[in-house]
Amino acid sequence: MTxxxxxxxxxxSGATIGILGGGQLGRMLSVAASRLGFKTCVFEPGGDCxxxxxxxxxxxxxxxxxxxxxxxxxxxxxxxYEFENVPTSALDLIxxxxxxxxxxxxxxxxxDRLSEKAxxxxxxxxxxxxAAVDDAVDLAEAIAEIGTPAILKTRRFGYxxxxxxxxxxxxxxxxALADMAGASAVLEGFVSFTHEVSVxxxxxxxxxxxxxxxGENVHINGILHTTTVPARLSxxxxxxxxxxxxxxxxxxxxVGVMGVExxxxxxxxxxxxxxxxxxxSGHWTQNGCVIDQFEQHIRAVVGWPLGDGTRxxxxxxxxxxxxxxxxxxxxxxxxAVAIHLYGKADAKPGRKMGHVNTVLGPAS
Amino acid sequence: MTxxxxxxxxxxSGATIGILGGGQLGRMLSVAASRLGFKTCVFEPGGDCxxxxxxxxxxxxxxxxxxxxxxxxxxxxxxxYEFENVPTSALDLIxxxxxxxxxxxxxxxxxDRLSEKAxxxxxxxxxxxxAAVDDAVDLAEAIAEIGTPAILKTRRFGYxxxxxxxxxxxxxxxxALADMAGASAVLEGFVSFTHEVSVxxxxxxxxxxxxxxxGENVHINGILHTTTVPARLSxxxxxxxxxxxxxxxxxxxxVGVMGVExxxxxxxxxxxxxxxxxxxSGHWTQNGCVIDQFEQHIRAVVGWPLGDGTRxxxxxxxxxxxxxxxxxxxxxxxxAVAIHLYGKADAKPGRKMGHVNTVLGPAS
Numbered sequence: 005m006t007x008x009x010x011x012x013x014x015x016x017s018g019a020t021i022g023i024l025g026g027g028q029l030g031r032m033l034s035v036a037a038s039r040l041g042f043k044t045c046v047f048e049p050g051g052d053c054x055x056x057x058x059x060x061x062x063x064x065x066x067x068x069x070x071x072x073x074x075x076x077x078x079x080x081x082x083x084x085y086e087f088e089n090v091p092t093s094a095l096d097l098i099x100x101x102x103x104x105x106x107x108x109x110x111x112x113x114x115x116d117r118l119s120e121k122a123x124x125x126x127x128x129x130x131x132x133x134x135a136a137v138d139d140a141v142d143l144a145e146a147i148a149e150i151g152t153p154a155i156l157k158t159r160r161f162g163y164x165x166x167x168x169x170x171x172x173x174x175x176x177x178x179x180a181l182a183d184m185a186g187a188s189a190v191l192e193g194f195v196s197f198t199h200e201v202s203v204x205x206x207x208x209x210x211x212x213x214x215x216x217x218x219g220e221n222v223h224i225n226g227i228l229h230t231t232t233v234p235a236r237l238s239x240x241x242x243x244x245x246x247x248x249x250x251x252x253x254x255x256x257x258x259v260g261v262m263g264v265e266x267x268x269x270x271x272x273x274x275x276x277x278x279x280x281x282x283x284x285s286g287h288w289t290q291n292g293c294v295i296d297q298f299e300q301h302i303r304a305v306v307g308w309p310l311g312d313g314t315r316x317x318x319x320x321x322x323x324x325x326x327x328x329x330x331x332x333x334x335x336x337x338x339x340a341v342a343i344h345l346y347g348k349a350d351a352k353p354g355r356k357m358g359h360v361n362t363v364l365g366p367a368s
Numbered sequence: 369m370t371x372x373x374x375x376x377x378x379x380x381s382g383a384t385i386g387i388l389g390g391g392q393l394g395r396m397l398s399v400a401a402s403r404l405g406f407k408t409c410v411f412e413p414g415g416d417c418x419x420x421x422x423x424x425x426x427x428x429x430x431x432x433x434x435x436x437x438x439x440x441x442x443x444x445x446x447x448x449y450e451f452e453n454v455p456t457s458a459l460d461l462i463x464x465x466x467x468x469x470x471x472x473x474x475x476x477x478x479x480d481r482l483s484e485k486a487x488x489x490x491x492x493x494x495x496x497x498x499a500a501v502d503d504a505v506d507l508a509e510a511i512a513e514i515g516t517p518a519i520l521k522t523r524r525f526g527y528x529x530x531x532x533x534x535x536x537x538x539x540x541x542x543x544a545l546a547d548m549a550g551a552s553a554v555l556e557g558f559v560s561f562t563h564e565v566s567v568x569x570x571x572x573x574x575x576x577x578x579x580x581x582x583g584e585n586v587h588i589n590g591i592l593h594t595t596t597v598p599a600r601l602s603x604x605x606x607x608x609x610x611x612x613x614x615x616x617x618x619x620x621x622x623v624g625v626m627g628v629e630x631x632x633x634x635x636x637x638x639x640x641x642x643x644x645x646x647x648x649s650g651h652w653t654q655n656g657c658v659i660d661q662f663e664q665h666i667r668a669v670v671g672w673p674l675g676d677g678t679r680x681x682x683x684x685x686x687x688x689x690x691x692x693x694x695x696x697x698x699x700x701x702x703x704a705v706a707i708h709l710y711g712k713a714d715a716k717p718g719r720k721m722g723h724v725n726t727v728l729g730p731a732s
Contacts, residue, residue, distance in 0.1 A: 014697075014700075017693075017696060017709050017711075018711065018713060031402070034422075035399050035402060035403075035422070038395070038399060038421060038422045038711065039399075039707065039708055039709070040707055040709055041709025041710065041711050041722060042711075043421055043711065057402060057407055057424050058398075058399070058402045058422050058424075060421050060422075291658055294655055294681075294704070294706050294725075294727050295706065303700070308700045309700050309701045309703075310703075311703060311706070312703035312704055312727075314703075316680055316681060316727075316730065317658075317680060329381075332381060333378075336378075336667070336672045336673050337673045339674075339675060339676035339678075340658070340676055342658050342659065342675070343403065343404055344403055345381050345403070345404055345405025346405065347381075347382065347402065347405050347406075347407065349382060358405065361658075363658050363676075363680075366680065366730060
């Protein structure tokens with residue numbers, strides 16, 4: 005006989021799911037949880053946050069507020085998160101009281117671009133050439149090794165193109181290093197790719213894996229603009245994308261939904277980055293599938309079997325950034341458009357206000 | 369030039385929708401409202417009600433609490449309802465402060481089976497033979513006119529088969545009348561029908577109408593058991609069903625979603641009853657259409673254009689009554705099943721705990 009760790013019992017409907025972060029991802033996770041009869045409690049320092057509008061409870065406190073973190077952790081049956089930069093001390097405290105899913109390993113890997121690249125290449129997956137950069141000497145060596153053009157990125161806390169500087173020639177190195185403001189960084193070589201796709205992959209507590217069809221992403225100014233399904237991929241590439249995502253999930257003993265961004269190159273798929281959470285490039289699933297990425301994540305986190313991620317429709321997801329949201333009357337009139345707004349009061353430039361899923365027709 | 373009453377401006381995303389009633393319909397309306405960026409405030413006497421879990425605010429007070437009704441009405445931009453038996457005095461008070469949609473005419477008609485039958489037959493639609501019954505003399509005359517078998521129903525406050533008594537022969541009359549407990553009643557003749565369908569129809573503020581595909585209903589013990597789309601209907605019956613629903617909506621200058629139950633007979637469609645709200649037999653739309661009945665209702669109520677009600681899938685909706693909800697592990701494992709639970713704590717017999725939509729395949 006071998007030792008087998010028994011699976012934790014699935015949470016019964018009616019249990020409470022704690023969500024770290026109260027933005028739009030927390031909001032849509034909360035709605036998905038309600039469909040399955042779960043209650044949600046959101047932990048978020050900001051008031052009137054998108055998730056608080058639909059959650060049962062909102063603990064409004066900072067991530068350094070030990071008492072609030074305890075109260076939160078004691079009031080819920082499991083904790084998940086909508087962003088990967090939750091402070092370690094907060095996670096330690098919460099985990100002493102209630103399980104966190106996806107697990108800490110996934111967070112640790114994805115919180116740091118260097119760990120992430122090392123982990124992915126350790127799995128035998130192709131990533132952009134990379135090197136750690138802490139100072140001008142490191143950067144000079146990295147440029148000598150990787151060449152230009154290249155891109156310098158902070159190891160931590162980067163998102164939507166922030167904390168990045170392009171190095172088109174070695175002359176750009178000093179400015180790029182200055183842009184990092186003393187933060188540890190990674191130099192990444194440019195990958196010559198034809199387009200970017202992402203796989204939204206889920207793994208349940210029993211190790212079952214279900215991947216949504218890959219979507220094709222277009223970014224503008226470093227922010228996701230559209231995701232379209234189906235993506236332009238050969239059958240072999242499609243299989244590669246799914247197997248690769250499964251490999252990552254299994255290696256992390258992951259539970260929940262993960263977003264895996266891939267560059268499509270003539271030499272094959274290159275992993276750009278992973279996000280240990282529901283992902284903007286998976287929003288199309290709300291109108292393309294019976295079970296969307298948010299419900300899939302909740303099912304995994306509570307220990308239920310994963311749902312059916314089969315795609316029934318072709319969809320284009322368009323992010324509404326800043327005053328894009330003023331186009332709402334036009335979208336509302338288009339009967340093929342499903343609207344998803346986040347309840348944010350002010351349409352600041354660069355702010356994700358909502359998205360629309362245009363159903364292009366039956367799945368092809 | 370003719371006088372044209374200008375349409376009220378559509379409510380902007382971010383406005384607050386008041387919902388009278390905090391059950392599962394209010395819950396699913398609230399979720400749909402959140403998708404469009406609206407906030408919701410639920411008025412419901414009961415605590416920990418299904419809608420309160422997902423609404424922004426819950427005014428917990430009775431329908432005779434004038435101050436609470438005022439506070440509620442003043443905190444919202446429009447009011448809608450999840451059930452038709454809202455007391456008139458509460459509606460009067462609310463309407464003095466904020467618009468109610470659908471309008472009072474629809475409520476007045478549907479709150480009273482006699483008014484409803486008279487209204488429908490006045491439109492030239494076929495209904496079961498009916499007669500008002502206030503006492504034994506009325507009942508004897510009604511039986512003489514309509515014959516048996518027939519069914520005696522209270523004029524008001526009946527739902528899910530409650531407040532009804534079958535009269536198989538004139539001998540059953542005294543017991544049936546006693547069952548009404550002194551309430552005004554209507555005797556309805558039996559309609560010999562092959563099956564029941566319902567049309568979930570929506571009308572926007574501009575008078576635009578959109579109907580979902582009719583669903584076929586099976587009841588058990590007077591409670592809806594399943595709704596299946598597509599329903600067994602000839603193309604002509606399908607057209608009749610939709611035109612008939614549109615006629616009702618237009619006659620009421622209706623704004624919102626209405627459920628219209630129809631008997632299918634060899635002689636044509638007979639209107640059983642109408643409900644001026646989202647309807648249990650429309651729950652399949654959540655997994656059969658891009659825009660479901662809840663979002664359609666919200667769009668109408670806030671003055672947005674209606675969405676696309678086109679069906680993309682064949683679906684069977686199954687109500688989970690009482691301990692049916694214990695079958696959840698089985699449903700969760702079936703990858704074609706979408707689960708919708710209402711967050712009710714106790715699975716009492718006869719209580720609607722949730723429903724599951726089984727996606728049977730692409731629309732046919």
